[in-house]
Amino acid sequence: MRFFVAAVLWWVWWSSLSGTAWAAETQNINTGDTAFLLVASALVMLMTPGLALFYGGMVRRKNVLNTIMQSFIVMALISVQWILIGYSLAFGPDVGNIIGNLSWAGFHQVGLAPNPDYAPSIPHQVFAAFQLMFAIITPALISGAIAERMRFPAYLLFVLLWATFVYDPLAHWVWGVNGWLRNLGALDFAGGTVVHISAGVAGLVAALVLGQRKGYGKLPMPPHNLPMTVMETALLWFGWFGFNAGSALAASELASNAFITTNTAAGAAVLGWMFTEWILHGKPTVLGAASGAIAGLVAITPAAGYVTPLSSIIIGVIAGILCCLAVSVLKKRMGYDDALDAFGCHGIGGTWGSLATGLFASQAVNPAGNNGLFYGNPSLLMTQFIAVLAAWSFVAAVTFVILKVVGLLTPLRASAEEEEVGLDLSQHGEDAYPDMPVAALQVDNGNEGQVAAEILVGKSMP
Amino acid sequence: MRFFVAAVLWWVWWSSLSGTAWAAETQNINTGDTAFLLVASALVMLMTPGLALFYGGMVRRKNVLNTIMQSFIVMALISVQWILIGYSLAFGPDVGNIIGNLSWAGFHQVGLAPNPDYAPSIPHQVFAAFQLMFAIITPALISGAIAERMRFPAYLLFVLLWATFVYDPLAHWVWGVNGWLRNLGALDFAGGTVVHISAGVAGLVAALVLGQRKGYGKLPMPPHNLPMTVMETALLWFGWFGFNAGSALAASELASNAFITTNTAAGAAVLGWMFTEWILHGKPTVLGAASGAIAGLVAITPAAGYVTPLSSIIIGVIAGILCCLAVSVLKKRMGYDDALDAFGCHGIGGTWGSLATGLFASQAVNPAGNNGLFYGNPSLLMTQFIAVLAAWSFVAAVTFVILKVVGLLTPLRASAEEEEVGLDLSQHGEDAYPDMPVAALQVDNGNEGQVAAEILVGKSMP
Amino acid sequence: MRFFVAAVLWWVWWSSLSGTAWAAETQNINTGDTAFLLVASALVMLMTPGLALFYGGMVRRKNVLNTIMQSFIVMALISVQWILIGYSLAFGPDVGNIIGNLSWAGFHQVGLAPNPDYAPSIPHQVFAAFQLMFAIITPALISGAIAERMRFPAYLLFVLLWATFVYDPLAHWVWGVNGWLRNLGALDFAGGTVVHISAGVAGLVAALVLGQRKGYGKLPMPPHNLPMTVMETALLWFGWFGFNAGSALAASELASNAFITTNTAAGAAVLGWMFTEWILHGKPTVLGAASGAIAGLVAITPAAGYVTPLSSIIIGVIAGILCCLAVSVLKKRMGYDDALDAFGCHGIGGTWGSLATGLFASQAVNPAGNNGLFYGNPSLLMTQFIAVLAAWSFVAAVTFVILKVVGLLTPLRASAEEEEVGLDLSQHGEDAYPDMPVAALQVDNGNEGQVAAEILVGKSMP
């Protein structure tokens, strides 16, 4: 108890260090920009639960809660990790162009005055909060690849390590002051490499390490609730306005351009995916349309603030076609079990978007950007290619190592019986719709159970 | 392939025309107003998927995906159409007070500097994006009238033509510079005529042309998921703040007035509908309360920026009562099958709201508006009446023609068997909850199917 | 009819009083702050339907619509009550430090110019709209304690009286100019006492007055749709950014601090609850994680603008642990049937948060606040303790009286049969998923019913 009080007091003292710092320097923020970034942060935050249910609708009934939890728990874990060390590692003072140091740990120096290096018109904390939401959704995206078979304790550990050793450094490379990819001139408006390539590639590696689900390819594993999946697609689309337009870091003309290109690419990609599928399978599916929206949003992410609305139509249509082929042809050919297509949508879509930025970027749109191939500058495409390659290799290697390390500490994969009975029951002791089979017929749900009483086994007919 | 590259290059060249234009003129935006309008656009965007599930919850299980898709696909179609021609037709330079010309096609001239004719303190693109969201939701609203029976290809074609030949001109009449109803002095703050009357009347016409659903009036067709419908009602209410307050086009006092009148009318209409139903049927239903909210929001739409909060209570209560009677008495008497009451809520509510604007508008609230009958000026009511009449006639006539044209190209209506088996399976080859009947009992969902293997027919007992 | 017209005219005249008032004084608002507060109001508004489905997912299938309605109808009732008298009672000119007078009834004097006493940079109506959303969610929170057994008419009456005689005065005490707790120096940033303690304690009293549900403790009453509950938890989290950051009443540094502490406490509390449950029951449940988020958000509410991000970690973790113990140990020991833990989460969490403000508050964060115990000032803790005590006693006493009064007018509790058949059918004549048991098997839903035809009873085998 005495130890506990001492710990709290030390904690308070530690936190007061930063407290005093920021009170002094308060000045000069723009209320419009701050309002916009606060709301944008909230919108991006909403994307993670949106993802939780987007994925949740696509798994089988017995795994829906576990799938949701895999996203939801990241919100908790990273919200704390970011304050303690994550933000400092990603955006703190540079160490060797590779990573931030720990001098901003515990949000020291991360005060209420703007940090002109990152966002000169909003409180530094707002920038940190906005970036936090990106740090949350990225590991959550991976869960789509390993859905329906990973043990929860292993997942917890994996996510924590991955955020720290993959996401934080990569964010530093691309967005941190003096990060080497930033210095190289690679463009990534809102996270094509940092978020989507990294999550997609990590998903692919994790899917390969964990192996296929029991019965994969032999038993059908259809989504259990498609309306939920479509709704959450729309919520992701909604949040993506915060993601992309917010990445202008001001309520500016740039935000306006990012807003309209984001929406246009999403719409165009829906059409791209839908018509591709219509041709391939004879029918335009609703899940295909929803998936197309995600593909388009992913692809426009790195490009949103650098390309025109008309270019975004092309980027979107191609994203829809490419990702549709990736999930319905490539995946089947290669045999990996990327359960909910984290790689197929984010890995492929993010790679296409990053390269497309090298094709369509235009300084007429954003003078702080660069011109792409179609605007007469082939070198940007090369730079984008290097950035993509670096992200792929770094993410694949470190993700593999982390999984192996976690696997030494605790089994990664649910046992065959746990998988059979479903991860909801085996990992969490819960059922997503416990009242349903019964109450569907308006039975008092008490009928199927007894409170806290195990069944007496072995007593049969007298 | 060579053609493809050429096409892309032409596209890029075309889009660069506008690109250069806007970089030069960037200036003078207000960050608060821009932040507000960006967020308002996102809120209005969210209304369409909200509508998708609002409608989706009210249809039978076998049609839920198709119903959702009818809204979702409009987001894709119109997002692209608007950039290419829609915005130019609606808001571009006037041709004969009837329609815009095509000089803003492909977003030429639609740059990042404000357009003082429409919104002097935000980038022109933000205004265009905000208006886009209205252009999306309007055709989607129609789908409620023809739910559960229209073929998907015909619907696609219909929506594209309707947006181009009904919505775009009508928006020009009411909101476009030199539109004839705007010149006449008709008031429509956020779309009572342009959005709600037009969708409602088009729905009525489409319901009549398509005919009743099989078994209508003989078999019950209850909603399959009311919690979903209520939730999405609330999401619509939420988005409506963007719709109405955003229509002030600035984070201003006017936005504030529109915000509070919107919320008040919604609340009052819930009470109006609920008590009417309580009297008629002996019980206050939850679907009735939700429907009341929509009725109130529709009715306040044209009036939100012209009336006081107290007036909005009266407008709301009456909207709730009128729409309740429309769907539970009028519809039954007339025999048309407006499946989800697109006409009953939007047609009737929008008409009442437009006329109510002629009664309750007050220049004390909005000096740029006018006084209504109760503030001593009967002429506004007359103007509103003309606007309503013009909208009704124009929409009814052109919608009818479009449906007939589409019907010549491809059958409008699903066949009896397609309707019987459900549009989800027949139009999209999907089932909304495929895992449910099985997994409801935690069966591995593989049990009910075989991957890619047709059943051998005709082999029976040996 | 003549009377009706006269009434409307009087109403218009009454409302025009305020109308003229505000047009004159329009001036000096900050667009960034206004944009932020308009959006924050919309976010807080969204919390009530979020709560509706959060609760709705936790009840049994037969009561889901009633549970949703208990929140939804408050949106309607209080939206009107607030305009007519509520806002004036809570924030109007002070009477004896206890309550506002009625001079702002009907939103007289509540115009578009800022009210410098409350929020100097936004229209007065925006402040009133923002506060309205708090007045809506508070009574709705109570419904969690009395779920699955209260008659709807009694609930309607109860909510109206409770808002008027408990919420409005309490809000005045704490936030109104010259309210006695405000004068005393009690800190409540965004509603720890006003919203959470009041709703939690009222819930406890109501649960005790109404008694346990039939079969409570003997029959299991598991949630019927957990994915819905988790999703709405996230929506509440999202809305809470409006709730807490919006309570800075400007897009300011303070809002930024409140934003980050809110998110951090939520995350920390998820971990706190999850690990507590993991230890207690051997498994980390998803419902536990969701509940933890709510607990953390509740606890940080009074503190959000007064404490550092690091302090918010401690506040959150402890909130998660405390509330978990409250619902899984305390509730069982005491035997009250707080069905959905309104008291366990809001009563306990709000009390902890209010006291924690007395521990962790720091003027380095907010110079307008005060220092807490850990910053060397024990007196604040005392003040907070008084405020908590005052809120508990006042709320408990008046809630009890109101319930007794309502009980005299109409029975509070559903009859045993009504409870057995479910409140959806007995109170509203509806079924949440009427098409489900049938359509789950793609039966035309007509098969289970006959339109408007009662069954002929008594005619059996010939």
Next chain:
Amino acid sequence: MRKVEAIIRPEKLEKVKESLGQFGIRGMTVTHVTGCGLQKGKTEVYRGSVYTIDLLPKVKIEIVVPEEYLEEALKIIIENAKTGHIGDGKIFIYPVEDAIRIRTEERGEQAI
């Protein structure tokens, strides 16, 4: 007494029920089942995976009738459930030993 167990197309339930009711048979128990037989399954597509579902939704009606009404009941069911296409379903007839009405504890034919 005999038990008549008819497995029919779901969309025919209402008509069968009504016609039996007009004849005077109101008591019956209805279950949603799935069945396979000669009838072709249906095909669904999810992100490029094609599934064929061969267990199709059917409705099972169970009616216990006194022997004298048996043939008439069968006729009514056949008439109203028949479309002439594969998948119309089957009727099985089983012997019943006894019946009890729980409410009154009556036994035998009185009970049904």
Next chain:
Amino acid sequence: MRKVEAIIRPEKLEKVKESLGQFGIRGMTVTHVTGCGLQKGKTEVYRGSVYTIDLLPKVKIEIVVPEEYLEEALKIIIENAKTGHIGDGKIFIYPVEDAIRIRTEERGEQAI
């Protein structure tokens, strides 16, 4: 061996199951069914359309018992499922030819 098929009110299932268990009958199969008979349906309203649902939720319990326990089992079910109001349901008794326990391949009375 006999099969006892009891169609009862859903809310009585727990009590019946428990009482049978105390008597020693643990093995049973339970199905959610809907039924109609003398009992009045319930009325629902959606946007002004009034529906009467006459197929009401019931629970079907199937128990295969050796003949010597038959009457006792019936008594327990009746006792626990009866309310005396219309809709209490029915019990039907059918002959069973054989039973097999899949796990052990035992046959006949051993198997149940």
Next chain:
Amino acid sequence: MRKVEAIIRPEKLEKVKESLGQFGIRGMTVTHVTGCGLQKGKTEVYRGSVYTIDLLPKVKIEIVVPEEYLEEALKIIIENAKTGHIGDGKIFIYPVEDAIRIRTEERGEQAI
């Protein structure tokens, strides 16, 4: 004719169905049921309340077969549904009096 009623583990349905199909028995009716017996229930926790569910999901397969195929059908079901652990389920065999194919109105063995 006999009715074979097999109550098996849900996860075995596909295998049983396929093997019966290979043997030539394609016609069957499948119902999702819950059952209790010797098998232990499962435990769920909601906000500190621990529930034990003792009615476990099972699948009931009903097949009406001519007597000559009965034993073979039983063998196939047992082979494919057996795991050797408690909860494998039971098979009950009932007499059938008659069968009708609704589509053709054929009766008796032709109908199945």
